[in-house]
Amino acid sequence: MRILLILALLMVSISCMATVYRWVDENGKVHYSDEPIANAEVVELKDNTQNKIALKETRIESVSPQKEEAVQLEITIVSPFHEETIRDNSGNFDVTVSITPKLPNGVSLALFVDGTIKVQPQTSTVFQLRGIYRGEHTIVVKALDQNGKVLASSSPRKIFLHQASVGK
Template sequence: MRLILLISLLLLSAQSLATVYRWVDEKGKVHYSDEQKNNAEAVELNENTQNNMTINTPTKINITPTTEASINYSISITSPQEEATVRDNNGAFTVSVSITPQLPRGVLMTLLVDGVITAPAQVSNIFQLTGINRGEHSLVVNAVTQSGKVLASSSPRKIFLHQASVFGPAKKSK
């Protein structure tokens, strides 16, 4: 049974190698077919008829990308003023920042008080701080990418935070 199937498949494949005919109709249109028409001529097909394509190797173009690292950003703390005295018993105050040019999307700002990040990274240029202890503090704002690279920093700003003392004036003993 397998032998008969194999022989019939071989015979069918031999018949598929039919002759191709080419002819031109009365309108001048060229036709191809496996059936012979009047005025049709047989077309010889080479067995090595292949489409060959050549792909040009890409040339490297030197483009210097404009990244946020190549732009000089200017960050300055606008409030509180240099050596300002802030009076708040809760240690709360607001820090406002000015940035030029505008930071690209994905770049955040961090606020460092005495070299320690005290507020979460944010897009807003206004920081609300609470719980800062009294005394002299240095404020610095950094523009930071999501990978942690610092693009720009403000110059340090010195402020003084005053809080009312829990200790009253000393009482004289009698």
């Protein structure tokens, strides 16, 4: 393709070759043109001022074009289950997710609890939550690119954290 383009450009430039005229106007400014003007002189181009191109033989290989398709990630929270009650007085529990297909390079996972990021982006599919207060919470896992753009998100999962209290 490149060779054909270069040859076409060379053919066009050869066919467009014209005589060059030079003249000086009344203000002493030098002008060049391909149209003759009164008092214009023909500029003779020397052989050593012309560009010569020697083309190397190139081998063209047929390569199938690779289309970069957007990878559709599917994130599913495996554990805890939807509307599960977790019993832990210290508010510690793990969240496990599955991702299909495999997480691409440069993409990380972030865990959000009630809309706030609780675990910084990581590539691991197991998140350890610590110190979560009792009550109802919504957890979501999002796949983020290096710029923080959300590429995919799990469905929200509602859980209940129960912390036993000693009544007096």
